[in-house]
Amino acid sequence: MLKKLRTNWLSFALALVVIISLLISGLVWTNPFQYEGARRDNLIHSNQQFTTQSMGDVYLPTSLVQTNRRGNQAILYNPQVNLIRKLKVNIHSWQFGRVSTVKSNNSDVYLSYLRRRNSLMMSYPDGVPTVVFNETFSQSINSDQINQINHIVIPLGGPREIYLLSDHHYGVYRLRLSKGNFNKVQNIAKDANRIPVDHKIVNGQTVMTYPRGFSLPTFAFQVTNQNIDTLSTNLMSSNQHANITTSHNGNNVVYSNGTNRRMTFNQDRGTVNYKAFLNNDDKRTNEQLYSYFYNRLVKTGVQLSNIRFDGVNDHQRRLTYRSYVDDFPIFNNDGYGTIKLRLTRGGTEHCQMSIYSVQVPLPIDQQEVRLPSSTVVFDQLHASSHFREVKGLRVGYLWKTDNKNKKVVKLTPSYFVKYHGNWINYTELIK
């Protein structure tokens, strides 16, 4: 054997390099995003904006749920630190082995993983592509095997593995941990506030319910106005130096570069609508939108410190980003605090946002608001005629527009339901 090797070493070496080249080609083929994405996004760096928020911070999971040994679940949150960000730092140093599919298309099995005893679970507000998970947690999971991730389940004190769950087709995937320390993760739950929750699958959708009433604090914020001239320059600037013309149309100011970019600013409401016809061959895949839009967000000059990815729709072509306060989303009927970015397959880019944002918290005398259990909320909704069109339920904070005073705002906790595609305060439906 050894002799054979010695005489034919050239052939063996040749075989080896051919196999390596096949592997490399395979990598490039199966993961074209990594390869092309790098080239493409290198080109968008001429902006002058700066943010301390990385892409991983914007696309961080937004809720952390602990399931104890008896199977009781609770949301964990800490008013001092973001626990998920802390977890992220831990997971950075982990290394995973192979991905294997545990089960798919079985809602019972799926639910059992959502409620796995003695575990921590991080959840995204909406499914994200695997490349986004990889970017956030410095991993390199093959995106062909797992398409979309909604939940990350970390079993405590059990096997050294984690599970990625995808609501789409109820996919459960196992990742074995080849290197990493679980001990620190267990400490994360130690000094956290808890809100009892439960997971259910209703009409094929994963829902987090709140079986018992609970209290949340109110917040006060100074409302920050972004200068509209800066915003229009940030949004409209392009490589071609075109003059931007402005025209007034009632309450609206229309900014246009004459050819392909147009922005409408509603002076009364402070909302901005931007539309651009990009080069038709500037096609981006759904996955690439996540990094492209992150770059666009940075470029708007908006403070990203409390802006998070919050949802995706329009056939995965529109991403919604929302302001959060201490782990909870903020909702406003006029769209304040929300940025919607959309890129159609035809190459039209849309941006919907406002000049108002909440950044500087103000001291307000601690008033806790008591919220009922979600069962009570569902019962109340059931009695109303709109119940059939209600599509989801979340706990968040209401930013009520006050036209008389747009300088400060009080944020009060409440339940929000998805009604005709918008998140609205549930009390609006039970009037």
Add this chain to the structure above:
Amino acid sequence: MNFKRIQWIFLFAFLAFDIIVGCELLFQGSRFTISNSQQGHQTAVLKEMRADSITYTSLSRHQPSGYYISGTRSGDGGQLEQQMTKLRNQTAHFSDSELNSEFDSPIKVSHTHPDDRLNQVIKSARQVPLGTKYRYNAQLSDKKTVVYTQMVKGQPVLNNDGQVRFHLNNGNQVTGYTQGYIENPMTLQQRATAISQQHAVIWLYRHNQIPNDSQIRWAILGYTKLLTTNNHDRAVYVPTWLVQIKTKTSDTTQRLNVNAFNSTVMKTSPDTVNMDSIK
């Protein structure tokens, strides 16, 4: 051409392919390049600064974190005034949320290390009220004043609101002090990431706040008042980079405050926010 030679050629061709494509895959970890290009950009600006003869010692790229903090300046009947009854061997007055005191006999301190002696003084409740909450700050101190800053969430308070300022006479003796104290500092929101020291300096340069031919002597992070409210006079403090710049020609120094959360120069007199509509 014999078979062996063909094998050799193929071996080299494939080896070259493996190395080139493999390396590219390995080294293109920068999929989302915003931070990287930012890095390159910052290095370029630093070079530009050197060309404008602006000197500086090494600037940290570490992004620290901090909080928005609310607190009130201890006023009439507050903790600071209450602690005054314990003071001995000095004449103290309290007005406008500020304690002014003159020692009966001045305290001699070292020229280079005034803190050697003052660390003992400040710890005694008979000499300085609430002194254990403060720590010596070498940067803020000079020939005439030795500054101790109140520590809030591990960071110094950079304005008078939370400082003990010892007055020095020409004989290097401490004659008395002025003190402000922030009561009940509380975090308003979760900890957030702030800009790095390097970024703060670059920001100032890019906004023409640093004159040519000058020296950046230091840049320290701490809390400064961002705004006050009409809600029981409670103020909001924000992590700030305080940068001291010395012009080489005229030998004057100036201090600039950069808000470390949103990179803006802080106003010298903070706004008052009216919270009546939401109280």
